Amino acid sequence: MREIDAVKLIRKAIRGQKTMPVDVMVSRENEFNRRKTTPTIERQIVQEGIVLYG
Numbered sequence: 001m002r003e004i005d006a007v008k009l010i011r012k013a014i015r016g017q018k019t020m021p022v023d024v025m026v027s028r029e030n031e032f033n034r035r036k037t038t039p040t041i042e043r044q045i046v047q048e049g050i051v052l053y054g
Helices: 003-014 029-035 041-048
Strands: none
Touching: 029 041
């Protein structure tokens, strides 16, 4: 599944359930791991974000 399609599905699934604004970001694990060590949003997510999957 393309990342954009996954974002659309997630946003649709949580549309009526979220109680605060959320940013939905979908990335392949290898791409996320590659980018998390450079000054990117992925690094900020590692430092400050909340993981919602297991």
